[in-house]
Amino acid sequence: MASLNEPASLHGHEVLHSASKADDSKHGTMGAVEVMDLEEGEAPKGLYSKVSVVMMVIFSGLAIGSDGYNAAVIGNVELLLAILYPESLTTSIYTRLSNAFLIGMIVGMLMFGVIADQLGRKTGAxxxxxxxxxxxILSTAAKGTDETGMFWMLIIARGIAGVGAGGEYPVGGAGAAEATDESAGMRKHRGFMFAMIADLSASLGYVFGGLVPLLLLLCVNQKVERYDLVWRLSFALGLIPxxxxxWFRYKMAVSTAYRKASMRKQKVPYLLAxxxxxxxxxGASATWFLYNWIAIPFGIFSGTITNRVNPSGSLITNLGWGxxxxxxxxxGPFIGGYLSDKIGRRRTMALGxxxxxxLGFVLGGAYHKIVNVFPLFVVMYGIFLTLGxxxxxxxxxxxxxxxxxTAIRGQMMGICSxxxxxxxxxxxQVFIPITSGAGDQGAFLVGSGFAVLGALIAFFFLPDASRQLEDEDENWKKxxxxxxxxxxxxxxxxxxxKGIVLNQCAS
Structure with a gap:
């Protein structure tokens, strides 16, 4: 990631503003506001490492892709666990196992949002x-005195992994945004770059989350006595990313934005924020909530849905369709990323x-006719996910x-995520009850209703932000x-x- 090593005084002189004692008493804060006067109306320039920026973007994508894999793999692993442990894998255990990773992510997002802002992106990463x-590691090695005990260890381990995965969003998201702000060229294509970092990588994670268990099943010739090895290896392979x-994260540098505009180890005025x-x-929280309400269950349970729609198919066949x-x-990310830079984030989100x-209303309304042509159902189901x-x-x-x-970016992202x-x-949590009561048709209709709400919030509620992060930093300071x-x-x-080469001028 980028680095600005020159002191601010090289770019502009510092002006200290003293506040009155009444203001100090009012906010409980003592000190001075430090701002930089820009000479001749120019923005302060700094140097950054182009290699660090590129590596930050790539590895942020790998990290989020790893989270996608670890979130998705549980859906297919549970199909194997249901065969191995039909008595112990009760409905309540099944639900807790499905949600453990997600609940852990919520904790990680909130916790690491604060860490990323207060202690730095590197510490959080x-x-x-x-x-x-x-x-x-704990998920892979899950054991217990009985099957129920093993499931509880697996639930706890998945929760721990979820805390780490959740932290990637405020840490990697904030870091990648600041990395792509170092030059006008990267800033111009930030929408497409973020679609690759945050969306394509997560999408590939979901694909591999289904593909890996499928390939492992083929490797063991679908022998039930080898299913234990398959589900443990499915978790273990998530260690690779x-x-x-x-090592890169341990050696990462500090961004120009964080160097200039953070409130590191300081009290944050949350009420003012x-x-x-x-x-x-x-707006961001609501639209992200609705998106995940639709995308995550329909992705995780794709194998389960195809298993119900195509009950005559083998486990391998239905996993393959998933x-x-x-x-x-x-x-989706390629189309959405392009549109994001051309027509703006708000319009792209509303359009999708x-x-x-x-499409969801069409699929739900004509569900019973469409499922009779199973390949058609798969294609329409897939396009439904693409549009999201x-x-x-x-x-x-x-x-x-x-x-x-920049000063509160990690925390705000943490809250939104x-x-x-x-x-x-x-x-x-509610996906299975919905499908149990109203069938898969009901799930598509409910999901489509939430998509309508998401479009309205995105178009009428979300503001259009400046493409240059420094603009909002200056507004926040003022x-x-x-x-x-x-x-x-x-x-x-x-x-x-040591060894970081600052060879590019920030613009």
Whole structure:
């Protein structure tokens, strides 16, 4: 990631504003507001490492892709567990096992949002990776005095992995946004880059979450006595991405934005933050909630749905159809990322939601006729998922990043993403009761109704943010100054690793 090593005084002189004692008493804060006067109206320039920026973007994508894999793999693993442990895998255990990872993610998102802002992106990135690796190892090695005990260990382990995975969103999302802000060229294509980082990588994670158990089943010749090996290896292979990026994260540098505009190890004026940013916070949280309510259950249970629609098919056949359905996630980020840069994040999100709703109502309304032609059902199901990625899938992470200043970006993203995973957890929780009572037809109709609501919120509620993150940083500084809040801006404590070459000028 980028780094600005020159002190601020090289770019502009510092002006200290003293506040009155009454203001100090009012906010309980002592100190001075530090701002930089720009000489000749120019923005302060800094140097950054182009290699660090590229690696930050790539590894953020790998990290989020790993989260997608670990979230998706449980759906297919549960099909194997149901065969191995039909008595012990009760409905309550099944639901807890499905939700453990998501609940852990909610905790991680909130916790690491604070860590990323207060202690730095690097500290958060290293800690999330360690927790994810620990949770995966414990999941792979889950044991107990009986089958129920093993399931409870698996639930706890999945929760730990979820905490690490959840932390990736505020840490990696904020870090990647700041990395792509280092130059005008990257800023221009940030929508497409974020669609690749946050959406395509997660989509590929879901595809591999279905493909890996399928391939392992073929490797053991579908022998039931080998199913235990298959589900444990399915978890274990999720270690590859986080382990492979650990060294880079340990050696990562600090972004220009964080160097200049963070409030590291300082009290944050949350009431002022909510007063100023309540609209993007509510809009981003609501649309991400609705997107995950639709996308996560329909992705996780794709194998289960195809198993019900095609009961005569073998386990391998239905797992294969589930993988095919999840492959329909992949085109969405390319389309959505392109549209995001051309027509804006808000319009792209609303368009995707609206098209998904229309197709969902068609699929739900004519469900009983469509399922009689099973390949047609698979294609329409897949396009339903694609449209979700075209709209909210490609834009929700970026909207939750661009609309907030660097000083609180991690925490605001943490809140938005935590609300989103609450949507995923609730959607997963109620998905089975909905399909049990109203069938898969009911699930498509309910999901489409939420997509309509998402389109309305996105179009009429979400603001259009500046493409240059520094603009909102300056607005935030001025806003706090006007309200008498005193802060020391930037991070002049953290030192970049040796060997980082600063060879590009920020613009």
């Amino acid at each position: 290293v800690a999330t990776t360690v927790l994810l690796v620990l949770g995966i 986080p382990v492979s990026i650990f 909510v007063k100023r940013y309540w609209r993007p916070l509510l 993988v095919v359905i999840n492959c329909f996630y992949i085109p 939601f609206a098209m998904q709703a229309v 990625e075209v709209g909210p899938g490609s834009t929700v992470v970026l909207v939750s990043s661009e609309n907030f200043p 935590a609300v989103s995973k609450a949507g995923a957890a609730i959607g997963t 806003y706090l100054e006007e309200n008498g809040w005193l802060a020391q801006w930037g991070d002049d404590e953290t030192r970049d690793p």
